[in-house]
Amino acid sequence: MALAARSYPGPLANRHAELSLKLAGAGVGWLDTLRADSAARYRATGLPTPKVEAWRYTNLKDLVGIDFASAPVVGDMALDSLPRASLLAVNGHVLAFVNGRLRPDLSTLDTLPAGVTLLPLSEAIHSDEQALSAHLGRLVEAEENPFVDLNTALMEDGVVLRLADGAVLDKPLHIISVGAVADTPLAFFPRLLAVLGRDARATIFESHAGIGEGAYLSAMASEIVLGAGAHLEHYKLQNESQSAFHVANTRVTVEAGAVYDNFVLQIGSRLSRNEVHTALIGEGASCRLNGAYLGAGKQHLDSTTFIDHAVPVCASREVYKGVLDDQAHGVFQGKILVRRDAQQTDGHQLNRALLLSRQAEVNAKPELEIYADDVKCSHGATVGELADDQLFYLQARGIDRETARGLLIEAYVQEALDEIGNAEARLPFQRLVGGWLKSRKG
């Protein structure tokens, strides 16, 4: 009898040698090495099966069954405008990517304030090489994550945002990634590198959406470095096509007194996994990892977070809420690690899920790993359906059952949106949540 297999052969694993020659920056020594090392690791590890503890609730068998082509080898998509309705409606600097490649015609880069560098990755490789080589791949090298390795091996384009000490990004940066379905299932690997100096401030929005029906894989990797006292608001919408795969990995380090405020709304894709790992490495650092996922049809939406309290007196707060209809599957995995010396840690996590249908399913694994004694840590989780007494209360006031349900679900999701630190940023998310709820009623 065969022993339990712990890995699938990874898509594109054997294509790196041929593909890498055409990638942006091919021939730049340190980048070639970084890509080749990642490719070798990816080839060796493959993609995890549910036998691997961290992937027990998300099975990639549908993903590995598809013969993806790396996007750059296919000709550019003719696409005249962005699918505005599927994106966050925010004003600011826009960098738009179609199938992982920058589209200058769809982007708007206004004059940047002093101390701010904002470049597409494909350009930064040449014009900002020194800074890039100092940071790219640094946050992810310590761990083995096949999707990050795949991204590093084949990344073609992305965003590099650097803020000098005290610099402030005047307007939000909106990163738009559109998957445009082609004849062949495409895979693309956007990359984000954000380095904020001491006391720098910025807001980043991300919108991920798709055009057309068909499979594609968007596997983004982000590295974010926050200097002491820096403040980053990072809000993301995952609204990919219904047949798409979305796997995103974000790694953040937060220095003393800095704040990382993160929110992720997942409503799109056939299968998604959004992983955010935050390391609080300076005293007084804090992070807020919040999110909501709304699933219907046969969607599988996975939110996985990891907070590493590495030093004393740091705070983390986490609220994730999910609503699942039809045969949708939701997964929440949230781990808080408090290291030996991280005394006076304050860590709180709450995850709640609402099931609207008999076939919907949710799996949750909140986790505390604590090695310091003077800490306040807690997590809470609840799963269930809408409370009958609340429905009754509204119906007793003359509201029909369907409307009452809608109101209660909306209020339930609103609680998660309220966790977004920047109140203005809640509005574009509210609009999308409202749209999702409306589509449920029809």
Added chain:
Amino acid sequence: MVGTAETLEQVQAVQDQKYKYGFITDIEMERAPRGLSEDTVRFISAKKGEPEWMLEWRLKAYRHWLTMEEPDWAKLGYPAIDYQDSYYYAAPKSKDDRPLSLDEVDPELIKTYEKLGIPLQEQKWLAGVAVDAVFDSVSVATTYKKKLEEKGIIFCSISEALRDHGDMVREYIGSVVPYSDNFFATLNSAVFTDGSFVYIPKGVRCPMELSTYFRINASETGQFERTLIIADEGSYVSYLEGCTAPQRDENQLHAAVVELVTLDDAEIKYSTVQNWYPGDENGKGGIYNFVTKRGACRGRNSKIAWTQVETGSAITWKYPSCILQGDNSVGEFYSVAITNNMQQADTGTKMIHIGKNTRSTIISKGISAGRANNTYRGLVKIMPKAENARNYTQCDSLLIGSKCGAHTVPYIEQRNPTAKIEHEATTAKISEDQLFYCKQRGLSEEDAVSIIVNGFCKEVMKELPMEFAVEAQKLIGISLEGSVG
């Protein structure tokens, strides 16, 4: 053709082996040969005079075990176990091997017994001193046995049960924990040596707490125990396992299996105090305890409650579980796990809700001191047909000192929208205020810690039967000795 030749060779080799060690092994031998093979399994089965089907079942388990991997998902670290470097069967020790009096026993052990207030005769029994079996508990046991027989209750060793109630054992053994269940349970299925069998007939309420303590022939608590308890319709039994006093055991590896079955309206309350040798303060020695405990609430309105106080063993890997099949059935899990020095515990429960209106409650208190690591790992699974199922889980961890670890890993799997699951976990430490308050009133630091920890565990301790509760409270204090100051 090459393949055929190889096959023939292999068959021949197997045949030769059988001839060499096979069925003609000397039954009078005291020990099975070192290591694990089909012959070891046959030896054990023959020694016990088991029926043919039992041997077949053991062999099936053994063959399956060979295909399995030792699990590595628990938060435990220990050197690799060499399963071939151990004896799987030894006849009960003769008196000559045992200490002749308490003077020959480790004085530390005696000190602990005294603190627990254990009578001298029982101290000898626990320490394995060769005594003629005439002290109090024996006569008590005889009286008990008579009472049980009157009610039609069967309470005996599993070997006796195989002899006298074979059909019943055959029907139920492996029905809750199949032979292929997990690495350690499968190993147990192949080589289990003894354990208890309990059957409570329809409508009978067992008049006393049943305890291995009173089962005379249980003095050799086995390395691979197998316990099977069946509560027939409308019956009730409370079963106590282990005892508060530290027990000596030569075997480092323990892999027990406990199976419980409740039919309609029946209830089993299973309480454990586990205090095997935890190793010294540097983590040398100590028992590895890999236990599979599972109860099936087969009948409507049935109930299984697990209560455990885990203070011993170097490694604890244990997840007493309830399969809530019958409609309206109830599962409960109350646990106190204390780890000190270098101990590691990864323990929790699984509540599998299958039937309608099934309810489960999980209360877990983990206390970690010294350089120990204590993990709660629990699964709550709601199957699609479990209408209106309810679960409430509360996991609290207490850390004493800055070198230990306390971890919580709940798994929640929800597949029915009408079910409700609530989970809460907190982590805290003994506050300076609490300590100061107690010390100011003249309590020593150690007594203060003991009182505070007992308060922390109160929700679980009150679930223990009276016989256990008092001693268990003292035990908590003793387990944490040296953890402060």
